[in-house]
Every structure is written in structure tokens, then in C-alpha cells.
Amino acid sequence: MRKPEPSTSTVKNNKNNSMSNNKLRKGLWSPEEDEKLMRYMLNNGQGCWSDVARNAGLERCGKSCRLRWINYLRPDLKRGAFSPQEEDLIIHFHSLLGNRWSQIAARLPGRTDNEIKNFWNSTIKKRIKLMSSSSSSSTASPNASDSSSDQPNNKDFFTAGGGGGGRGFMNIIPPSMMPIYADSSLINHMLDPFPMIEHGGYYNNGTQCTTQVGSVGGENCGFGETTIGVFGLEEEIFVPPLESVSTTDQDENLKTETIFYDHNNYYSNSNNIKGENMMGIGNYFEDDQDQGLTMGEWDLEDLMKDVSSFPSLDYHS
DNA sequence: AAGACCCCCAACCGCGAGCAA
DNA sequence: TTTGCTCGCGGTTGGGGGTCT
Numbered sequence: 001m002r003k004p005e006p007s008t009s010t011v012k013n014n015k016n017n018s019m020s021n022n023k024l025r026k027g028l029w030s031p032e033e034d035e036k037l038m039r040y041m042l043n044n045g046q047g048c049w050s051d052v053a054r055n056a057g058l059e060r061c062g063k064s065c066r067l068r069w070i071n072y073l074r075p076d077l078k079r080g081a082f083s084p085q086e087e088d089l090i091i092h093f094h095s096l097l098g099n100r101w102s103q104i105a106a107r108l109p110g111r112t113d114n115e116i117k118n119f120w121n122s123t124i125k126k127r128i129k130l131m132s133s134s135s136s137s138s139t140a141s142p143n144a145s146d147s148s149s150d151q152p153n154n155k156d157f158f159t160a161g162g163g164g165g166g167r168g169f170m171n172i173i174p175p176s177m178m179p180i181y182a183d184s185s186l187i188n189h190m191l192d193p194f195p196m197i198e199h200g201g202y203y204n205n206g207t208q209c210t211t212q213v214g215s216v217g218g219e220n221c222g223f224g225e226t227t228i229g230v231f232g233l234e235e236e237i238f239v240p241p242l243e244s245v246s247t248t249d250q251d252e253n254l255k256t257e258t259i260f261y262d263h264n265n266y267y268s269n270s271n272n273i274k275g276e277n278m279m280g281i282g283n284y285f286e287d288d289q290d291q292g293l294t295m296g297e298w299d300l301e302d303l304m305k306d307v308s309s310f311p312s313l314d315y316h317s
Numbered sequence: 318a319a320g321a322c323c324c325c326c327a328a329c330c331g332c333g334a335g336c337a338a
Numbered sequence: 339t340t341t342g343c344t345c346g347c348g349g350t351t352g353g354g355g356g357t358c359t
Contacts, residue, residue: 028327028353050342066345067328102347117348119324126324 025059029068033058037065071112077161078110082119090116091124 025033040056046069050061058065082090086108093104101113101120108116 026329049343062344063330063346064328070346071327099348113328121349122325157355 024061024064026064029072031282033060034068034073039067041069041073067114073115074112076110077112080121082111086111087124092122094124 017098049066053062101117
């Protein structure tokens with residue numbers, strides 16, 4: 001949390017600011033700024049963010065406007081604490097995707113990558129740390145106490161099916177962290193990353209899709225195709241529908257992604273056929289204008305039918 | 318009551334990708 | 339091919355508020 005910058009003219013002293021940036025505010029957003037941005041977005045939809053900043057009469061950089069909109073002002077955002085089901089999902093998807101927060105967020109309706117990242121870095125890491133400290137009394141690990149660093153600095157780390165991102169992230173699980181994954185059956189899920197696939201996935205409306213494998217994003221199925229392999233093996237799986245996929249253009253939003261692992265690394269390449277829409281923002285006001293600001297939703301409860309096949313995580317209490 | 322400490326989370330930062338000129 | 343711009347992402351920071359002593 002940062003203090004709202006005193007207004008405009010007092011920001012001149014920022015030595016990093018060029019002349020053109022002198023007027024740009026930083027820090028917390030005021031209610032007035034929120035209102036301006038909200039009103040502009042509702043009336044005009046998303047365009048070039050620097051134009052948004054300028055045209056909305058905001059003394060902010062476009063980047064800041066984008067962040068504020070995505071993380072706070074978007075009408076579809078869910079508020080409040082994460083439910084246990086959401087926690088399970090986050091852990092599940094983190095085991096599969098690593099720190100690719102945006103991809104995890106895309107699978108959690110109404111949640112932002114920032115929110116999930118913060119939640120992971122505070123709550124879940126803390127729990128992992130707690131669990132590891134309790135388990136390390138018998139199996140002391142020099143890394144057990146440092147779950148905050150996710151750094152691949154120990155050859156004993158178990159490379160589990162996660163991690164990645166285009167930035168060379170390597171998701172590894174130190175032995176001390178294994179219980180949290182094991183407890184939630186995530187090790188099994190790493191070997192069988194989307195168990196729901198065996199039993200059918202979900203359409204955008206939350207109803208079950210019974211024939212997934214081999215039907216790449218079938219006509220009614222909002223799944224994109226993903227190839228995931230573990231430890232060199234590859235298999236076809238389907239990425240759950242992204243929250244933003246509208247019912248009108250879902251087939252155009254299919255995502256093709258290849259993820260494969262070897263013993264030490266995680267590789268991914270993805271091809272978002274309509275990448276911008278993956279965040280669910282680009283077409284809000286275009287396709288959905290008449291329907292109000294709604295997003296394609298997928299039923300969390302239905303999803304949890306499968307995710308709940310994980311043994312319940314005992315750290316919710 | 319007051320100071321120290323801790324934690325959460327909003328927002329910033331830096332980087333890479335994509336694209337157009 | 340290079341340059342400049344925008345966007346999106348993940349990592350990090352630091353202030354506010356809660357808790358502890």
C-alpha cells in the first residue's frame with residue numbers, strides 16, 4: 001500500500017521522471033480517479049491504455065490504469081476471502097502451472113493474478129512453511145525453512161510438474177514441501193494433471209463434457225488443447241475453460257499450449273489464437289455489451305467435484 | 318496506552334513479446 | 339533490421355492496520 005501522491009505539481013521532484021512524466025501520479029488511487037476510470041471504461045471500453053489514461057482525464061500512466069482496472073475496478077471481480085474450494089484450485093493449478101499467476105487466475109472466475117499471487121505468497125507459503133517446519137523435525141532439510149525462495153538451489157529438490165512461464169521459472173518442490181502436494185493428491189495430479197478429463201470436463205456453462213480426449217475444443221466445449229507431459233512423457237489434455245471465454249466466440253479462443261518436462265526443466269510454448277481475449281477484457285464491451293458486463297462463467301462447484309477428489313486439505317482450519 | 322513487530326495486499330518495477338513504422 | 343511503443347507478466351516493495359509485548 002502506498003500513499004496517494006500529492007496531486008500533480010508536487011510530483012515534479014521525481015528524478016526519474018522526464019518532463020513529460022512530471023504530471024503522472026503514483027501511489028494509491030483516489031475514489032475520484034477510480035470513478036473517472038470506471039466511467040471511461042464503461043462508456044468506451046478498453047483501448048490503448050495510454051489513450052485511456054489521457055482521455056479519461058487521469059494523470060496516470062496507462063500501465064497504472066490497466067493495473068487498476070484489472071485488479072480492482074473490473075465489474076466481474078469477486079471480493080472477499082478465498083473459499084476452500086478456490087484454495088484447492090489454486091494449489092492444484094500451481095502444481096501444474098507454477099507461478100504463472102495469470103493462467104491460474106484465468107481459471108478462477110473473478111480472481112486476479114495479483115490476488116492469487118499475494119494469496120500464495122502469504123497464506124499458502126506460510127502454511128507450507130508451517131508444515132515443513134513440523135515435518136522437518138524428523139527430516140531436517142536445509143531448505144525447509146525457506147519456502148519463500150522457490151529457488152532451484154538444491155539438487156535434492158524434487159522437480160514436480162509445475163513451474164515455468166516464459167521467464168525461465170522452474171517450479172520445484174523441496175522435499176519439505178512435498179506433504180502439502182501429497183496431501184492434496186497433487187502428486188497424483190501431476191502425473192494425471194487433469195483428472196476431470198478422464199471423467200469429462202466442463203462446458204462454459206458448467207455442465208459436464210463427457211468426451212474430452214480427442215475432441216479439441218469441441219463445438220460446445222470451451223476447452224483448449226494442451227499437451228502436457230511429465231518427465232518427458234507427453235499426453236493430450238485439455239485446459240479448463242477460461243473464465244473469459246464468451247459463449248459467442250469460444251471456439252475462437254481455443255488455446256494451444258504445449259508443456260513438457262524433463263527432469264530439471266519445464267518448457268512451455270503457447271499460442272493464444274485470440275490472446276487478448278484470454279483475459280476477458282478485450283471483448284467485454286464489444287461482444288457482451290447488450291448482455292451487460294457478464295463473463296462466461298464456469299461453475300466452481302462443478303469443477304470442485306473433480307478437484308474435490310483431492311483428499312481434503314487439512315490446513316484450512 | 319504505547320511502541321515494536323508482523324502481515325497483507327495495492328501498486329510499482331523491470332523485462333520480454335508483439336507489432337508497426 | 340532497427341527502433342519505438344504498448345501490453346502483459348511475474349517479482350518485489352512498502353505502508354496501513356492488526357497483533358503482540
